[in-house]
Amino acid sequence: MSIEITEHDIGAEIISILTKGMYPDPLDALREYVQNSVDANAKKIDIKVHGNSIIVEDDGYGMDDKIMRKAIRVGISDKNPKNDVGFRGIGIYSSFHLCDKLSIYSKSSNTTNPFLLIFDFKSMKDLLEKQQINRLKGISSKLINLQSILQNNIELENINIEEFPKIGTRIEIDGLNSNFFQSISRFEEVAEYLRQVIPVHFDLNKFRWAKIIENTITEICKKHKAEFKLVNLNLQVNNRTEELFRPYTDEQFENMPLEPYFKEIKNKEYFFGVTWGCLNSARKKISDKDLRGFLVRKQGFAIGKRSDISKYFGRTTYFDRYIGEIIVVHPNLLPNAPRTDFEASLLKTMFYETLNEVAFYFNKKADNYQEYTKGDEELDESIIKLREIEGSFLFFSENTEELINKIIEVRNIYEQIQGRLKRDVIRKGRRKEAITIIKLAKSLEKDIQGLINKSKTNRKEITDKMPEVKSIERLRKLPEIRVKMKLKEPKCLNDIFSNLDILITEQMKKILNLIDEKFLQDSTNNKNEYQLALRDLQKQIEEENDERL
Amino acid sequence: MRDYRDHSLKQIIREQWCKPLIKYINEKLKYKFLYLGLPSPEIRDLLNWIDYIDEVIAFMCRQYPVPSSISQPKTKVIELEKQLNALERKGALKRFTVYDGYIEEVVLKGSDIAGNPFNQSGVVTIYNLDFCNNITTPLPVEINGRTHYFYKSETIRKLLEIQRDIALKEKSKKFIMFLTVHSDFLNEEKKLFEAQAKDSELKDFISLIDRELKDDWRKKIKLLKGYIFNIIKTFFCSCNFTPEFLPIINYKNDKGTWLMHFTIIGIENKNPSGIAPYLQNINNFLNQKFLTIEDGKIIPKTITKSECDCISNLVDAFQNSEGYRQIWNRK
Numbered sequence: 087m088s089i090e091i092t093e094h095d096i097g098a099e100i101i102s103i104l105t106k107g108m109y110p111d112p113l114d115a116l117r118e119y120v121q122n123s124v125d126a127n128a129k130k131i132d133i134k135v136h137g138n139s140i141i142v143e144d145d146g147y148g149m150d151d152k153i154m155r156k157a158i159r160v161g162i163s164d165k166n167p168k169n170d171v172g173f174r175g176i177g178i179y180s181s182f183h184l185c186d187k188l189s190i191y192s193k194s195s196n197t198t199n200p201f202l203l204i205f206d207f208k209s210m211k212d213l214l215e216k217q218q219i220n221r222l223k224g225i226s227s228k229l230i231n232l233q234s235i236l237q238n239n240i241e242l243e244n245i246n247i248e249e250f251p252k253i254g255t256r257i258e259i260d261g262l263n264s265n266f267f268q269s270i271s272r273f274e275e276v277a278e279y280l281r282q283v284i285p286v287h288f289d290l291n292k293f294r295w296a297k298i299i300e301n302t303i304t305e306i307c308k309k310h311k312a313e314f315k316l317v318n319l320n321l322q323v324n325n326r327t328e329e330l331f332r333p334y335t336d337e338q339f340e341n342m343p344l345e346p347y348f349k350e351i352k353n354k355e356y357f358f359g360v361t362w363g364c365l366n367s368a369r370k371k372i373s374d375k376d377l378r379g380f381l382v383r384k385q386g387f388a389i390g391k392r393s394d395i396s397k398y399f400g401r402t403t404y405f406d407r408y409i410g411e412i413i414v415v416h417p418n419l420l421p422n423a424p425r426t427d428f429e430a431s432l433l434k435t436m437f438y439e440t441l442n443e444v445a446f447y448f449n450k451k452a453d454n455y456q457e458y459t460k461g462d463e464e465l466d467e468s469i470i471k472l473r474e475i476e477g478s479f480l481f482f483s484e485n486t487e488e489l490i491n492k493i494i495e496v497r498n499i500y501e502q503i504q505g506r507l508k509r510d511v512i513r514k515g516r517r518k519e520a521i522t523i524i525k526l527a528k529s530l531e532k533d534i535q536g537l538i539n540k541s542k543t544n545r546k547e548i549t550d551k552m553p554e555v556k557s558i559e560r561l562r563k564l565p566e567i568r569v570k571m572k573l574k575e576p577k578c579l580n581d582i583f584s585n586l587d588i589l590i591t592e593q594m595k596k597i598l599n600l601i602d603e604k605f606l607q608d609s610t611n612n613k614n615e616y617q618l619a620l621r622d623l624q625k626q627i628e629e630e631n632d633e634r635l
Numbered sequence: 636m637r638d639y640r641d642h643s644l645k646q647i648i649r650e651q652w653c654k655p656l657i658k659y660i661n662e663k664l665k666y667k668f669l670y671l672g673l674p675s676p677e678i679r680d681l682l683n684w685i686d687y688i689d690e691v692i693a694f695m696c697r698q699y700p701v702p703s704s705i706s707q708p709k710t711k712v713i714e715l716e717k718q719l720n721a722l723e724r725k726g727a728l729k730r731f732t733v734y735d736g737y738i739e740e741v742v743l744k745g746s747d748i749a750g751n752p753f754n755q756s757g758v759v760t761i762y763n764l765d766f767c768n769n770i771t772t773p774l775p776v777e778i779n780g781r782t783h784y785f786y787k788s789e790t791i792r793k794l795l796e797i798q799r800d801i802a803l804k805e806k807s808k809k810f811i812m813f814l815t816v817h818s819d820f821l822n823e824e825k826k827l828f829e830a831q832a833k834d835s836e837l838k839d840f841i842s843l844i845d846r847e848l849k850d851d852w853r854k855k856i857k858l859l860k861g862y863i864f865n866i867i868k869t870f871f872c873s874c875n876f877t878p879e880f881l882p883i884i885n886y887k888n889d890k891g892t893w894l895m896h897f898t899i900i901g902i903e904n905k906n907p908s909g910i911a912p913y914l915q916n917i918n919n920f921l922n923q924k925f926l927t928i929e930d931g932k933i934i935p936k937t938i939t940k941s942e943c944d945c946i947s948n949l950v951d952a953f954q955n956s957e958g959y960r961q962i963w964n965r966k
Contacts, residue, residue, distance in 0.1 A: 134723075134730075136716055136720070136731075136732075136733065137712070137713070137716060137733070137735070137749065139716070139720070141720070141723075191724060248725055249724065249725060250724055250725070251725065251726050252726055256724060258720070258724075271751075322730060324732060324751045325692070325732040325734075325751060325752070325753070325754040325756065326754060326756075327730060327756060
């Protein structure tokens with residue numbers, strides 16, 4: 087038996103239930119209005135907070151009376167989910183439980199006059215509250231239905247051109263509830279939220295790769311007939327005004343951010359988007375934990391948190407050394423209502439499968455970088471050591487034991503480099519240098535061996551033959567030291583762990599201090615030896631740590 | 636204290652006196668101005684000058700003349716915000732900020748009663764300081780729970796310090812300050828001023844007034860002129876601004892209160908000593924006739940025989956000033 091459903095079957099309370107549930111944070115409601123601006127192809131958006139009112143103004147398409155009429159509808163939207171981020175037809179009510187009144191001024195290019203849409207949320211809420219009180223008191227009265235409450239409290243009017251002369255839309259949220267305007271009047275809080283969730287530009291002045299990232303992603307998207315949206319966003323909270331950019335700056339990286347890597351997110355059938363990531367040039371975590379790793383963005387709007395993605399990268403060591411974004415532009419990959427993930431679909435599964443490849447790519451890049459920088463450091467250390475040996479071995483020309491030690495040192499140097507060459511973990515630009523160092527080390531080994539041999543046969547002759555040693559020639563041929571950055575020298579045992587980003591508890595720090603004093607410092611004869619021991623230990627722990635990645 | 640803040644004579648000053656100068660300077664500087672003042676919810680001054688202004692910093696007390704309190708109704712503040720918001724929506728203003736409280740409270744305390752810190756976003760081009768109460772009497776200002784007493788003029792000093800400290804690379808700072816005060820000068824303050832007037836020109840000025848005038852309102856307004864000139868000149872110069880005092884309008888409003896309207900041009904004039912030079916002839920300014928308003932027109936009025944003439948067109952007065960001739964066009 088079919089049932090007749092009338093307007094009385096949908097209570098007005100539904101608006102309150104929906105908006106309270108979907109937008110508990112006033113910032114999320116604000117995001118909804120900004121999202122509408124982006125969907126309207128706005129290039130510039132101004133957000134202004136004055137006391138207990140908020141204004142969002144854009145230079146987008148604007149709306150005529152027909153579109154404005156449609157905007158009133160609940161849960162129905164003409165927006166194309168494929169192109170627009172907001173498409174559920176509820177966002178316009180996102181401030182329902184936050185404010186008294188919502189006014190939308192809009193003018194489109196196809197109308198002479200602008201239009202004004204006014205939502206009297208206070209009156210709506212008062213009616214609902216009265217209804218609730220009556221129910222609690224047991225007074226029976228006719229329940230207010232959604233249709234009548236909207237009809238009686240929403241007005242659409244044609245206004246004079248002077249009232250709103252520009253093409254675009256201006257939203258005025260008045261009478262913000264005091265619980266909300268406290269948080270919305272804290273500039274930094276609002277700015278930080280917007281920088282993270284809105285598709286604002288990268289900061290050209292503070293982030294050296296800003297332009298490259300914007301251009302590369304735009305080009306890649308263009309190649310796949312997709313659009314990478316960016317807006318200029320200006321925020322004013324009372325008396326403070328700033329243009330907002332994505333929150334990335336050179337300063338967030340130790341030393342500097344490495345040139346970004348880009349990876350298209352695609353499989354055989356679909357192009358999902360582009361991932362960019364800048365690696366910390368120091369082999370360390372990004373210090374700001376809110377920016378570590380990759381953030382998924384659909385058309386620039388954040389989806390979920392960075393930490394949600396770390397599982398695709400395996401251990402977080404490399405993930406935490408990156409700042410990056412996974413820009414999703416695939417039209418059918420739709421964000422869920424609270425913007426914490428995508429809606430369940432086969433496409434979503436495929437996307438996350440592809441993300442494994444992306445993670446592998448960025449892990450590999452980080453791994454290569456780690457190995458290459460270690461290779462650089464080792465080459466430089468070899469050069470320094472060889473110089474030291476060249477400058478000192480002649481002093482030990484009569485001390486066979488010391489000469490043998492030098493030979494062992496020299497062998498260690500070239501064997502280590504040979505090993506790296508064999509494993510292909512020396513960057514291309516330094517391979518020639520590595521071969522030169524091996525050659526020179528072997529030549530030095532030969533000279534030292536010569537001295538040892540002579541010392542065994544005739545000690546007097548050794549001094550006569552010494553000028554034949556090719557030290558000066560070799561020193562000239564030794565390459566220059568290249569690497570400026572390397573891991574910090576540890577000054578105590580605890581330094582090793584902080585240098586390597588290994589988290590240890592305060593209790594553990596105390597224990598390590600004890601071990602340091604009782605054993606490490608005790609087993610070394612002087613400060614130099616102690617530092618050498620610390621350096622060796624740091625190296626070993628780092629290698630042990632890397633092997634586990 | 637009576638509320639004399641708006642009446643038809645003020646409109647004449649805005650329209651006939653201030654606006655031509657603002658227009659002239661706007662044409663010279665070729666950019667829209669940042670206004671700082673007390674426009675009241677009627678925003679009459681702003682509506683009059685809106686063609687030349689694109690940003691507003693406004694102050695609005697909740698319940699004049701009662702000291703500010705968070706428990707007072709915010710009606711006037713909200714009304715002012717609404718008016719400015721409408722101007723912004725119409726595209727007449729780029730931005731505005733309303734501070735909830737008396738100007739001296741906000742500027743000297745550093746924040747308004749709603750807790751918003753006072754912040755000047757750029758170089759102010761028009762100050763319209765319409766001081767409702769005595770500039771010569773200290774006012775109580777609550778700072779960190781303690782009551783401090785400040786002269787209203789301290790607010791001007793603080794504003795000029797903020798203006799001085801704003802970094803501006805390309806252009807030098809140039810601005811107009813309109814200042815309206817009561818023509819009231821209490822005897823004790825008068826004595827204090829006389830004692831403090833070390834400057835020989837000021838001393839001469841005081842003795843001249845003493846010789847020429849009996850102890851009546853005419854003497855008071857002349858002394859007040861000297862007093863305000865003295866403090867404002869000091870504040871400007873110590874903040875690296877050369878002041879140019881233009882003719883003063885002295886008029887009685889429709890509530891019978893005598894008011895004095897000052898127009899001062901400030902030109903940044905950095906000096907290694909940290910004190911900008913003063914270029915105007917002090918004697919000429921102090922002994923200059925006042926202007927007044929009669930039959931809707933601004934005309935000179937004579938108080939004593941020794942007074943010298945003044946120009947009753949503000950743009951002409953400015954163009955004939957030493958500041959204009961010597962430094963305005965230089966930077």
